[in-house]
Amino acid sequence: MSSATARWLKLLIGLAATAGFVWLLARGVDLDALGRVFAALSFAMIPVALAFLAAGYTLRIVRWWWMLRALEPTLPLGACAGPFLAGMAVNNVAPFRAGDALRVLGFRHELRAPAAAVAGTLVVERVLDVAVLTGVLFLGLLGLPDGAFPRGFIVTAAWLAGAGIVAILALPLLVSGRFRKRLPGRRFLAGRRWAQAVARHGAHLAGALRLARAPRRMLALLGLSVAAWACEGAVFAIMAAAIGAGAEPMGPWFSLAAGTLATALPSAPGYVGTFDWFAAQGLEAYGASPERAAAFALTVHAVLWAPLTAAGLPWLLARGIRPRRVRGSVPLGARRTSAATTIRMGAVGEARCKR
DSSP states (O other): OOHHHHHHHHHHHHHHHHHHHHHHHHHTOOHHHHHHHHHTOOGGGHHHHHHHHHHHHHHHHHHHHHHHHHHOTTOOTHHHHHHHHHHHHHHHHSSTTHHHHHHHHSOHHHHTSOHHHHHHHHHHHHHHHHHHHHHHHHHHHHTOOTTSSOHHHHHHHHHHHHHHHHHHHHHHHHTSHHHHHTOTTHHHHHTSTTHHHHHHHHHHHHHHHGGGGOHHHHHHHHHHHHHHHHHHHHHHHHHHHHHTOOOOTTHHHHHHHHHHHGGGSOOSTTOTTHHHHHHHHHHHTTTOOHHHHHHHHHHHHHHHHHHHHHHHHHHHHHTTOOHHHHHTOSOHHHHTOOHHHHHHHHHHHHHHHHO
16 A cells, blocks of 8 residues: 555545544434533633633643753753644644654754654653643542442553553653663664664664653643643643533543543544544533533533644744645754764763753
């Protein structure tokens, strides 16, 4: 299967999943009642929700900057804000997590780091986010009334929560030098023509992942992650109050975890359908009516989607970033860096990370 065919197939699967989840969301909803819920929405609370949203994403940008600064200490915070927001905006309007690829490939000059190193920071970022969200999901499951979800669903979610915690605890081991020396493919790679390229990109990636080897740094990053998701949870709680959801206090937080984790499923750009149905189910499980849960999910989705897209896309367009420039954004000399030099750079990065 060609890469173009695979992309089209993934897009069709995502669109089919979106259609299915939109149908599930609308199936049990009275449209007249849904309209009345929207009519009673308290718009005065939306600016408060947007303030918490801005605070949460500011903390995420600081977290990313802190990871990148371990590799390049002179990197200013402002250099990370635009690429981060641009990546979020592209994820909102393009399929295949294109915004993540843009963050990795499109801003290497601004971030002063090779693509593999930036990719490593995204790996750490994802592990932290999944660990926090699965923890919230697990707490939400514990507070559910009996019969709200099938027993199998609760057991599966509990295992996912445990897997997220294990992942963050195991990350320091996976990037340790002792573990990498035992990998079976090292001798196989040594005699290949592309060994230098593998060593170069692997050293950059490992240099970023070594962030996880410094306990103080990881605790600080985890603290920033918890604070960022607390701000986003506040957005959900405020919008639940604005919509008059009538759910228990844990409902918006359970909705946050369920809806956000569901964005990993295939869907149309912007996570349409997958986020909405799971977010509505999370609130409905804590006592909200189907109409109020659906209105809540759609309103929260709009509050999350519109400001981030509006903040990121103009910056991207103002900088004139084009897909053709992504390939050519690395100086030719950087591509010719020897494996030995790159490995030395990785050692320097490790020393900085330990500090």
